[in-house]
Structure formats: C-alpha cells, structure tokens
C-alpha cells in the first residue's frame with residue numbers, strides 16, 4: 001500500500017484506537033486498526049485468508065463469486081490479503097478478482113515462499129508478483145519456516161531493493177514453536193504469522209510476549225480453527241457477555257477475542273461467502289475488550305462448550 005492510496009483510504013474511514021476501550025461506543029464508521037511497529041503504517045485488524053476458499057480453478061463457475069467476497073472485504077475497510085504458492089490456484093484467483101474489480105481500495109499484499117530450494121523460492125516470488133499484478137508485494141513470508149536459511153538472504157536483499165516492503169515467517173497448528181522462538185531471537189523479522197484463537201492459546205506464554213518485546217507484528221491464522229470452532233458453537237446460545245460486547249454472532253465473539261490481544265496486529269479469517277465476510281469485518285467496528293474482559297470471554301467460551 002503506498003502513501004497516496006493510504007491517505008485516500010484514510011480520509012474515507014475513521015479509526016478506532018487499538019488500545020482497549022470500555023466506553024463510549026465508537027462512531028458508526030470507525031474501524032479498529034493496528035500499527036506496523038517499524039513504520040507506524042496502520043492496517044485494519046482483520047484481513048483475509050485464502051487457503052481453500054480462493055483455490056478455484058480458472059474454468060470453475062465459482063470463480064466470479066469470489067469477486068463479490070473481495071468487494072465486501074474492501075467495502076468494509078479491509079486491506080491485508082494473505083496467500084501462498086501452497087494454496088493451489090489461490091494467488092491466481094486473487095489476481096483475477098483484483099483485475100475484474102479494477103479496485104482502487106488500498107491492498108496490503110501478503111504471500112509466501114514455500115520450497116526447500118532457493119531458486120524455486122525466487123521463482124515463486126516472481127509468480128506472486130505476476131499473478132497478483134502487484135509490485136512491490138507488501139509482505140513476503142517464509143511459509144512454515146521451510147528452508148528459512150536459504151530464503152532469508154534473498155528476502156533481505158529484496159527488501160533492500162524495495163521489491164518487498166516487509167519480511168516475515170509463518171507457522172500454524174502449534175508446529176515448531178520452539179524453532180520459531182529461536183529464529184525470532186536470532187534473525188530480524190517484521191512479521192510473524194502463527195495460529196492464535198480463543199481455543200488455541202499455545203502462543204500466549206512465550207511467542208506473543210516475545211514478539212512484543214522484539215517489536216514484531218503478529219498475524220493470527222486459523223482464527224476459527226479452520227471453521228471447527230464455528231461448527232462446535234453454532235447451535236449454542238450466544239452468552240450475555242457477547243451481546244454486551246456488541247457481538248451478534250459467535251464468529252464475531254471469536255474474532256474480537258483474537259484481535260484484542262495486544263500482540264496481535266490482525267486476524268485473517270478465510271471465507272467463500274459474502275455474508276460471512278460482512279459479518280467478520282463488522283467486528284472491526286466493536287470496541288476492544290480489556291484483558292480482564294478477555295479472560296472472562298475465554299471462561300464463558302469454555303463454560304458454554
């Protein structure tokens with residue numbers, strides 16, 4: 001996202017401070033944003049994942065439906081889209097949708113390198129640029145720490161050249177947390193992506209505080225445990241606390257809990273549906289609960305489950 005597009009966007013959306021708010025209610029069109037620590041650029045606290053949901057072959061009749069999903073995302077103030085060469089046709093579908101929409105909203109393009117071979121990493125970077133038709137890519141991440149020693153020097157060089165703006169590393173499902181901790185201490189990253197949600201708090205003790213100490217932004221993947229959280233809770237009545245916090249659905253309750261952790265910059269739920277996109281993004285308009293309310297949210301979650 002360049003400065004000009006950001007300023008145009010910023011003038012059309014007002015912001016809600018990222019610090020916890022107990023009252024008063026936010027202005028109608030405010031959305032929660034968080035700063036990128038090293039530059040102070042702000043991004044909305046909910047982005048969009050693309051694993052499975054955007055893996056649509058070019059000849060599929062479902063492909064145009066994703067344009068509407070993306071439109072709803074941008075119309076709600078979203079900017080960060082996360083993808084990977086590992087996600088089949090996802091990057092291609094994102095690029096197709098962006099072209100079809102002739103979109104003018106700011107985009108924060110985040111993809112990954114996912115290969116044990118350095119040269120393939122270089123090809124993947126080139127593919128991402130041409131599939132998304134975006135230069136520079138905003139964030140390039142090493143997917144699941146794969147061959148990080150081979151890819152990190154290239155990422156650093158691309159950042160130095162301005163070919164990418166930020167560099168990061170990802171994991172998920174609680175995998176390789178000890179390796180990740182070591183890596184974050186040893187090398188410099190702008191972003192780390194990991195699994196964090198109301199039911200998966202494995203990163204709370206060490207990785208999230210470490211990211212805060214080191215000034216690394218955190219992207220929370222699998223905010224709904226691949227949809228499993230919603231499947232488990234969809235028939236359970238919403239607790240009174242959800243209503244008090246302004247959440248109309250369990251999805252919003254889960255997202256609000258995730259994005260209100262002070263170390264989390266944004267969560268990246270994935271969806272195939274326009275109504276789910278609007279529901280998820282509406283969470284950006286809710287005040288962030290403070291830590292004691294967050295603790296209560298988790299307690300109520302476990303009591304209900």
Ligand SMILES: NC(=O)c1ccc[n+]([C@@H]2O[C@H](COP(=O)([O-])OP(=O)(O)OC[C@H]3O[C@@H](n4cnc5c(N)ncnc54)[C@H](OP(=O)(O)O)[C@@H]3O)[C@@H](O)[C@H]2O)c1
Pocket residue numbers: 048049050051052053082083143144170171172173193220221222223224225226227228230251268269270271272273275276277279280
């Ligand atoms: N190692 C890595 O780097 C890594 C690993 C995992 C994930 N990720 C990233 O994180 C993103 C998110 O994780 P994820 O895709 O695994 O799972 P997720 O976002 O936790 O869950 C996605 C599922 O939730 C459902 N959903 C979304 N919004 C909903 C709503 N409001 N109500 C009901 N259901 C809803 C979707 O179904 P519908 O289509 O029906 O809405 C979809 O099946 C990925 O897409 C990917 O970009 C990265």
